[in-house]
Amino acid sequence: GGGVGGLSLALTLARYPDISVTIYEAAKNFTEVGAGVGLWPRALKVLDKLGLRQEVVNLVGGLDPDKPAHVFHYRKSNEHRGLSFYDLVSPGGLLRFHRADFQKALLSHLPPSHSAHTSKRLASYTQPSSPCQPITLTFADGTTATCDLLVGADGLRSSTRAGIVRELVRSGRVESEELAAPIWSGEVAYRALIPMEEIRASHPQHRCITTPSQVFPPPASLFCTQSLKCKCACYVLTYPIQHGTHLNFVAFQRRPELEGTTFPGPWMAEVEPGSSEWKEPYRGWDEEVQQLLEVAPAPLRWAIHTAPPLPTWVSGRVTILGDAAHAMAPHEGSGAGQAIEDAYILGTLLGHALTTLDTLPAALGVYDRVRRPFAELVQRKSRENGMLFTFQRHDVCDNSPATLADLAYSVRTNWEWAWSTSVDGDVERAVRMLESEVGGR
Ligand SMILES: Cc1cc2nc3c(=O)[nH]c(=O)nc-3n(C[C@H](O)[C@H](O)[C@H](O)COP(=O)(O)OP(=O)(O)OC[C@H]3O[C@@H](n4cnc5c(N)ncnc54)[C@H](O)[C@@H]3O)c2cc1C
Known part of the structure; x- marks a missing residue:
């Protein structure tokens, strides 16, 4: 998939010339919906590491992930002018783009060594247990291709996720294939x-x-x-x-x-x-x-x-990222950011000198253990923001300063991870885990 998650992985892997990358995108062209998307400093710092600082600056006019910036003005839509009750300010703020502009920026950094095919919708895959034999991909147009590792960045209705769940059912790790469905x-x-x-x-x-x-x-x-x-x-x-x-x-x-x-x-x-x-x-x-x-x-x-949580995002040499793994409600403006984080950590593990065809399952296991709990936490927080924003947690008829201050506090606290934490610690932890697991082999 050539959405934000797939392209971010492709850019991360561009740093490792010994890994050959092929992108299969279902759509006729790399396109995005005509709408905005916001990114928090955690994801922006990753884009910076991937060499996209200038593009981001061009799109939003500046990038300073540590400087306090206005995020949202909050008001209740009471009477004529509404009742203003809070201004959220955070380090780095929330940078906002047009989705298509952002996708163009990612595409412009794809190295010529990566190959990309459009109108290629993955229908299913089969993977032999021996790492010496490739995974076979079957596309909706009946053609096939092979690879050593399949990363499904194929969005909400992921075929890769469906394949993983099928394999998990077969191995008894999940009960029903229903878990694949959004x-x-x-x-x-x-x-x-x-x-x-x-x-x-x-x-x-x-x-x-x-x-x-x-x-x-x-x-x-x-x-x-x-x-x-x-x-x-x-x-x-x-x-x-x-x-x-x-x-x-x-x-x-x-x-x-x-x-x-x-x-x-x-x-x-x-x-x-x-x-x-x-x-x-x-x-x-x-x-x-x-x-x-x-x-x-x-x-x-x-x-x-x-996407309902899975017990793992990995089956053999197949894994998922982004919406395929953890599609979430958009109330934290974080689905794309989390896809970028998945891509960066997975790509860093894949590019590590200790990751070979033999140790690939260990690298994927580390990715799963580091990323899955965090993305699922953000998924829960996104749902909670939806509840807060629509007065499922407070009395909509109560306009008292104390209640509105409590609402503002709840929103801020539920969102604080987005600016008060960094992906760097997770990257370091993932690399340490990989080194301790396969370093002695
Ligand atoms: C209303 C709304 C507002 C949002 N606002 C924000 C926001 O402000 N900030 C934020 O971070 N997130 C936001 N999100 C979430 C964000 O859009 C997604 O989380 C993000 O696009 C996920 O990226 P992805 O690459 O995983 O999936 P996608 O963007 O869905 O990309 C998947 C790609 O795979 C392709 N594909 C699908 N199936 C196949 C197949 N079988 N074979 C090959 N290719 C395939 C698709 O064509 C697509 O190009 C919002 C979502 C919504 C609905």
Whole structure:
């Protein structure tokens, strides 16, 4: 897969010329959805190590992972102007890109020695137990290829994950192949890019022009729509991207009681131009939210799915990373960042002088033991942020400073890992584990 995870692994492996890399991407071209993506300092430091500092600076205008920076302004959408209650500031802040620009930056660093094939959708693989015999990949177009190691960076509906789970069922480590399938979180996200010019023209003082914001529901807004026939908890996220020329707009709607059920429709769909049903739950929200709903083009509707935790991400010489391993709710802005971290640690272990075909299972085991618990922790925290943002943990009708301060504190604490920890310690630990496991062989 040639998404952020697969490309980050390819770039990490570019540092080891003795490893030959082939990327198989299902899509016709390397493309990304037209939306924004945010990265925290942990992932940015990895990009820096991979030589992408200048690209990142070009995209966002600066990169100082230690300098305090404004992340989000928080308000409840009460009455006319909303009730502001918090500004999150953190070292390095959250850097935001257009996804396609970011993918282009990654692609521009692929070395010519890597080969990349598009329109190649992996359907399945078979792996003999002997490391001397290659893994065989079978693609949806009926063609095959071979490799010594398969890393599935093939996203939410990963074929590689399905293959691993099948092998785990066969070996008795998991009970059911159902574990391969993503779970609907009970949430949908409506995503649109709004040209900032349009907002400036109609509402020149709109706060979204300069201030990234998360807007939480007003009192008594756990909304009951005709079509949803149920309580729907919502929030809105906005931030400028592409040097302020566009606003990344995401309107979340969640129905906690539907988590784990089947989403009734395509997981990604374009909303019909002119349709206003998706705006209904925000009726009665403050005027700046109404203004954005007026100018927003027909959004993409995204049903948010997550990947249930597995007992391991490894089977023999096959492993997974990114969404294939730990697809998470987007409320910590961390799925892509975690994919980058997976890629960097896995790539570093694969490039280690002690990793050979014989010791590959040990290297993959270390990757699994270091990365899986951390990514699963972030996955749980992402879900928790979704609960906090939609008043599943606090009383939406309580506007008291004490309650809002507690909400702000909970959000900050639940997110603190993103700026107060670094991936370096995990890399060192992984390398030490590998050396102690295979160093004496
Ligand atoms: C609304 C929303 C907002 C988000 N915001 C953020 C954010 O701000 N910050 C953040 O860090 N994360 C965010 N995320 C999460 C982030 O988008 C994902 O975690 C990230 O894209 C995962 O990268 P990946 O490379 O693992 O998978 P993907 O990006 O899905 O890439 C997988 C690639 O594999 C290809 N592929 C799929 N199947 C096959 C196959 N069988 N064979 C070959 N190729 C295949 C696909 O075409 C694709 O190119 C958000 C997600 C959503 C839904």
